[in-house]
Every structure is written in C-alpha cells, then in structure tokens.
Amino acid sequence: MQGIERADRELLDAQALVGHLVPEGGMFAFLADHRQDVFDDEEFEDLFPSGKGRPSIPASVMASILVLQTLHDLSDRETAEAARCDLRWKVATGMPLDHKGFDPSTLVYWRRRLAKSKRPHRINEAVRQVVEQSGILRGRRRRAVDSTILADAVATQDTITQLIAAIRRVGRVVPGGSEAITAVCTAHDYHRPGKPLIDWDEPGAKDTLVSALVNDANALLEALAEVDQDEVEGPVAAALALLALVAGQDVEPAEGSDGTDGRWRIARKVAPDRVISTVDTQARHTRKSPEARRDGYRAHVAAEPETGIITDEALTKAAGTENSDAAVAGQFLAADTAQAAGGQDTVDSVDGDAAGTREWYGDSAYGTGDLRAAIDDAGHVAVIKPKPLGSPVEGGFTIDDFTVDEDAGTVGCPAGHTRPISRTRVANFGALCNGCPLREQCTKSKSGRKIVLHERDRELRKARSDWAADPELRDKYRKHRPNVERVVSQIANRGGRRLKLRYRGTTKNHAWLTRRTAGLNLRNLIGHGLTRTAGLWALTPATA
The missing domain is CATH 1.20.1440 (de novo design (two linked rop proteins))
Structure with a gap:
C-alpha cells in the first residue's frame, strides 16, 4: 500500500534540528519545504492499487530521491548511503536523524512500478506543471534544439x-x-x-x-x-x-x-545499424565528426535559449535516420504544436509577431528540407544554419550554381546547357560536358556532371539564399542558438566529468533522461526565485 508522509514531525526531525545548516536557495532546502507541493501523493496512488501490505516510502519522498539521484549521478547503493548518512538528504526528504534509510533495491522497485504504469514519466510531468504555472516561459517564443552522445553502460564487444x-x-x-x-x-x-x-x-x-x-x-x-x-x-x-x-x-x-x-x-566495413554488444543490443556506434567516434545513445533536447528551461527531451539509439537530429526535432515540433492546439501554451505576441509563432534554432544538422517544411507548415520560423554545400571539384561549382525550374522540369548549368529532371529527380548532363570550357570547375567524372535534386530542393535553396542575404538572421542565430549548448553540457556532465549511462536499452535510459531534465529544470527555477504563494507557483519579481 502507498505510504503517506506524517503531518506531525518526529522528535529527531532533521529539518527542525539541522535544517539551518542547509544553504537556502538550493535544491535540498527547496525539497525540504516543497517536495509534497511538487510531487503530490495523489499523483502516485495508481502505483499502489491495493490498500493491504506494508506501507511504501511516501511518493513525495521517493520522487525527490530519484531526482536527487540523477542530478548527482549516483548509483543505487550510493543513493541509499546518501539518504542514510548525508544530513542534506535527510533534510530534503523529511527523514529523522536516526532513520536507517532503505535498501538500494527499493529504487529498482520504484523505477519498475513507474515503468509499468500508464504514466512512466510523471516525475518529469510534475516539474513541467511547475514550469508552466511559474510563467517563466510566458512570452518567450524561441526554442533551440541540440543533441549529444552519452556513453552506454556496457563494454563494446568485438x-x-x-x-x-x-x-x-x-x-x-x-x-x-x-x-x-x-x-x-x-x-x-x-x-x-x-x-x-x-x-x-x-x-x-x-x-x-x-x-x-x-x-x-x-x-x-x-x-x-x-x-x-x-x-x-x-x-x-x-x-x-x-x-x-x-x-x-x-x-x-x-x-x-x-x-x-x-x-x-x-568484414572490411561497418554494418549499418550495427549491434555493438550482446549485453545491450540497442547501443550503437556513432560519430559527431569523422574524428570523434563514440558508442552509446543520443540524447536530444529542446530548450528555451534565454532561460535554459528544457521543454522536451528524448533518448534514442545513436544511429538510424529515424533517430537523427532533424527527425527527433520534428517530433518536438509536433508535440509543441499539439500542446499549443490543446490550449496549454501561453506564448504571447512578441515584436509584433502573431501569438504562438515560434522561432526554432538549430545547427546545420537540423537543416533538412523536411524539418524546414514542417516548421513552415506549423506557422513557425526556422533559424537554422544551412548545411554546407560540397563540390566535385575543390572550389568549383556547387548545386546552387545550377538553376532549377520545377515547373518546366529542367536544370540549367553555368555553361548554359539545360537537361530534363528525371522521375528520380536526376539531371544528367553527360556528353554536354565534353569540350565544355567550364568542365574543370564542374566535374572530374568521365561521364559528365550529374545533379541529384532533393525532394525539398526549393525549400533548401531558399534557406541558403535567405541565410546569405539576411545578416539579421545570422545575428539571431549567433545570439540565441549557442545557449542550448550550455543546457546540453548540464545534461551530459556532472562536476566536470562526462556522464556514463547506468541502464541498458532506450526505454530505461529515456526514463533516466526525463528525471535528469526534471531535476535541471527544477534547479533552474529555484535559481530564478521560485516561490509558492496561496497554493500557486510564481517567480520573485526580481528574477521573473
């Protein structure tokens, strides 16, 4: 059965005796005063449908412990030891000084109950409600997306x-x-x-x-x-x-x-979507660049760049087109649009723009035609750095030097030749390149230049043109997009040390990520002066 926190304090109540030793304005002091306000016991009742048996640890206490565990990147054994021996943890969780703590398996028990429930990420949902009620995002229409690689919990196997x-x-x-x-x-x-x-x-x-x-x-x-x-x-x-x-x-x-x-x-090559361990079959090889190769999972995040508040998160396999930065950002966009349509968004008009319009910031990894089209279809604005264009010849002609007439279905080259676009969206100049005075600037292929057009070629061309012609767009990007890197760093690091995931599989590690972002958001709100007055969350005027 579900345990409930007692309204009266015990004789050796840690907060009453040593609460003054815990610095104000921090996570421990905040949870000591408000853990029951953030994590209401009623929100966890479905985890304990039976009224029989020994009472569990109160939900408000265990939710606080799970958040502190992910924030401090502790193992289950280290967490149980901290709850037993660390005065700050006892104050934060309302335990008396002589409380013997709990067995580390209790944390496994709670995570399993949460995972099997209809709302496995309710800890994160509880903090999101605090974010919404505090009004910290009101009037802020920017969202920045980024991702990072987190090392898996197992060794890569040959x-x-x-x-x-x-x-x-x-x-x-x-x-x-x-x-x-x-x-x-x-x-x-x-x-x-x-x-x-x-x-x-x-x-x-x-x-x-x-x-x-x-x-x-x-x-x-x-x-x-x-x-x-x-x-x-x-x-x-x-x-x-x-x-x-x-x-x-x-x-x-x-x-x-x-x-x-x-x-x-x-094999003398790496298989696509290669399984790298029989212990964790969902961990994958990946890389941020040809030199920076990593194994593990990819953590994606969307955040409001000025406040650093995380608005969405996802942990996926590190490889696969469905797990790419742009694909997951599309999911964030769809969730944000659905939330706004459901009346849960309170974005105000800013700088004369229509209420609800977002500016989505991302680096070139997010510059796909599909994501740009989705942002445009949602009525938002993409402030995304275009992907750099390559050329078969160093310093030679890129695809933007070729004119495309979608209505006529043709592509024109810098030398003035025109070829039709095939059903597979390919324009092959072939023999027209023979004897062309511009050939050395265009192609090294013996069969001539071949142009392969993206399905969203029109959107991509416009994005590159706008980026080159609009210095204000580039200034916006340089001002706001880098801020999300700090958020990503907070997710992936603790005390100057790169985090290593503690669980196997995307489901468990995604649950870990939601608890970590919940803790980071709550810590961020506390830093902005989060208070509770007359049963409502608000920010102090000086920090709102």
Missing part, C-alpha cells in the same frame, strides 16, 4: 566476443539449446566464458577462428529450426534473432570464397 556470447545465450535461454551446442558446435568450449586460446599474431588464425564460429552459429540455428513454435517468443525469439544477426552483420566471405565453402572473415 565480433568474436559477440559470436561466443550469442551462442552461449542460446544455450541458456532456448529449450534444448545447450544440448544442441554440444552436438553441433566444435570451434570452442561454449560452456566457459572468454575467447578461445589461439595465436593471435599468426597470420590467418583470426579468420580461421571467425569461420569456425560463424559455421557453429549457422549450424546451431539450423539445429534449432524445429523448436516448438509456441515457445519461440520473448527471450527465446530474441536469443535466436540476436545469434542470426551477429553471425551476419560483421562477416563476409573470405577472399576467393562465395561463402558456400564455410570460409569467412571479419
């Missing part, structure tokens, strides 16, 4: 380790799997962990081992093809699917082989 781990998992999970491994797998003793003992410096030894492991995987999948279909679901299906995936994603036929002779080698 191909050989993944193959062995996937086969071992089949042996543990699939009915009859262990027996099948003994019967058909010969490359390694899969009943013990670790890699096989081979001479890793011997040429060809690794490819020989890879061939043997891939053949074992294929033989095991074939042997288990007759597993009762009623049992091939959940963990069983996942184990078999993972084995099939890792047996194919990183290997290719050996030199001089088509794969039918059982000779394989590690």
Whole structure:
C-alpha cells in the first residue's frame, strides 16, 4: 500500500534540528519545504492499487530521491548511503536523524512500478506543471534544439566476443539449446566464458577462428529450426534473432570464397545499424565528426535559449535516420504544436509577431528540407544554419550554381546547357560536358556532371539564399542558438566529468533522461526565485 508522509514531525526531525545548516536557495532546502507541493501523493496512488501490505516510502519522498539521484549521478547503493548518512538528504526528504534509510533495491522497485504504469514519466510531468504555472516561459517564443552522445553502460564487444556470447545465450535461454551446442558446435568450449586460446599474431588464425564460429552459429540455428513454435517468443525469439544477426552483420566471405565453402572473415566495413554488444543490443556506434567516434545513445533536447528551461527531451539509439537530429526535432515540433492546439501554451505576441509563432534554432544538422517544411507548415520560423554545400571539384561549382525550374522540369548549368529532371529527380548532363570550357570547375567524372535534386530542393535553396542575404538572421542565430549548448553540457556532465549511462536499452535510459531534465529544470527555477504563494507557483519579481 502507498505510504503517506506524517503531518506531525518526529522528535529527531532533521529539518527542525539541522535544517539551518542547509544553504537556502538550493535544491535540498527547496525539497525540504516543497517536495509534497511538487510531487503530490495523489499523483502516485495508481502505483499502489491495493490498500493491504506494508506501507511504501511516501511518493513525495521517493520522487525527490530519484531526482536527487540523477542530478548527482549516483548509483543505487550510493543513493541509499546518501539518504542514510548525508544530513542534506535527510533534510530534503523529511527523514529523522536516526532513520536507517532503505535498501538500494527499493529504487529498482520504484523505477519498475513507474515503468509499468500508464504514466512512466510523471516525475518529469510534475516539474513541467511547475514550469508552466511559474510563467517563466510566458512570452518567450524561441526554442533551440541540440543533441549529444552519452556513453552506454556496457563494454563494446568485438565480433568474436559477440559470436561466443550469442551462442552461449542460446544455450541458456532456448529449450534444448545447450544440448544442441554440444552436438553441433566444435570451434570452442561454449560452456566457459572468454575467447578461445589461439595465436593471435599468426597470420590467418583470426579468420580461421571467425569461420569456425560463424559455421557453429549457422549450424546451431539450423539445429534449432524445429523448436516448438509456441515457445519461440520473448527471450527465446530474441536469443535466436540476436545469434542470426551477429553471425551476419560483421562477416563476409573470405577472399576467393562465395561463402558456400564455410570460409569467412571479419568484414572490411561497418554494418549499418550495427549491434555493438550482446549485453545491450540497442547501443550503437556513432560519430559527431569523422574524428570523434563514440558508442552509446543520443540524447536530444529542446530548450528555451534565454532561460535554459528544457521543454522536451528524448533518448534514442545513436544511429538510424529515424533517430537523427532533424527527425527527433520534428517530433518536438509536433508535440509543441499539439500542446499549443490543446490550449496549454501561453506564448504571447512578441515584436509584433502573431501569438504562438515560434522561432526554432538549430545547427546545420537540423537543416533538412523536411524539418524546414514542417516548421513552415506549423506557422513557425526556422533559424537554422544551412548545411554546407560540397563540390566535385575543390572550389568549383556547387548545386546552387545550377538553376532549377520545377515547373518546366529542367536544370540549367553555368555553361548554359539545360537537361530534363528525371522521375528520380536526376539531371544528367553527360556528353554536354565534353569540350565544355567550364568542365574543370564542374566535374572530374568521365561521364559528365550529374545533379541529384532533393525532394525539398526549393525549400533548401531558399534557406541558403535567405541565410546569405539576411545578416539579421545570422545575428539571431549567433545570439540565441549557442545557449542550448550550455543546457546540453548540464545534461551530459556532472562536476566536470562526462556522464556514463547506468541502464541498458532506450526505454530505461529515456526514463533516466526525463528525471535528469526534471531535476535541471527544477534547479533552474529555484535559481530564478521560485516561490509558492496561496497554493500557486510564481517567480520573485526580481528574477521573473
């Protein structure tokens, strides 16, 4: 059953005895006074539908602890120790000085209950209500979007380790799997962990081992093809699917082989959407630049740039077009539009613009035609740096040097030649480039210049033209867009140290991100003088 905080204080109440030691204007002091106002026990009643059993820790206390845990980036054991031994935590959570705290598993219990509920992110929702009622976003029509990579909680595995781990998992999970491994797998003793003992410096030894492991995987999948279909679901299906995936994603036929002779080698390329660990199958390789390669997940955020208040967040896989910066920003835009349509937005007219109009700021990663069109369709303004244009020849002609007539369906080149646009939106100049005096500035291809037009070519051209011609647009970008980088830094760092995720999978890590952004927003509001008067949240006049 749900526990409720007592209205009366205990004899050794921490706030009454040592509350004066906790600095005012900070998160600990604020939660000591207002945790029940922010995290109302009634909002958590559905987590404990039964009125029987031992009372839980009060929801207002546990919600505060979960927020403090993510803000301070503590493990469950460290959090339980802080709640037991740190006076600030006792004051913030209303515990008496002699309270023995709780077992670390209590935090797991609460996160699971929240995850299985209809409102798994209600802690974040509670803080958003405080943000809305405080009025800090009223009249502020700018939103800036950005993302960062957060390292996953597991070690990246190489191909050989993944193959062995996937086969071992089949042996543990699939009915009859262990027996099948003994019967058909010969490359390694899969009943013990670790890699096989081979001479890793011997040429060809690794490819020989890879061939043997891939053949074992294929033989095991074939042997288990007759597993009762009623049992091939959940963990069983996942184990078999993972084995099939890792047996194919990183290997290719050996030199001089088509794969039918059982000779394989590690592929000389990285598979798209490659699984990098059998422990966390949703972690991915990614990179911010060719030099900065990272493994993990991508945390996306939308924020009001002047106040730093986070208005939306999402944690996704680090790879995949559906998880790109522009795609997730489109989701933020859609959610913001739906919220405004539902009457939950209170944006006022600013500088003569229509009420509700937003300015969306983003770097060139957000400069896709689809996102620009979506922002325009929503009646908003895109202040997004265009993606830089490349040229087949250094310093040569870019696509903007070619004129496009969508109505006529033609493309004209700098030399005055015109070609039709195909159904696949390609204009091939081919033989027209032969003998052209501008060829050396245009292409190195023997077959001539080929122009591939984006579906949103018109929007992208206009964006590049406006950016080049409008210094005020560039000034707005330079003034407001960089502010979101501070928000991203707060999400990804703690005390000068880069954070490492503590959970596996996008669902759990997204839940962590919502709690962290809730804590950052609440801390931000406290810094702006958040007060509660007559049951309402407000900011002090000096900071509003």
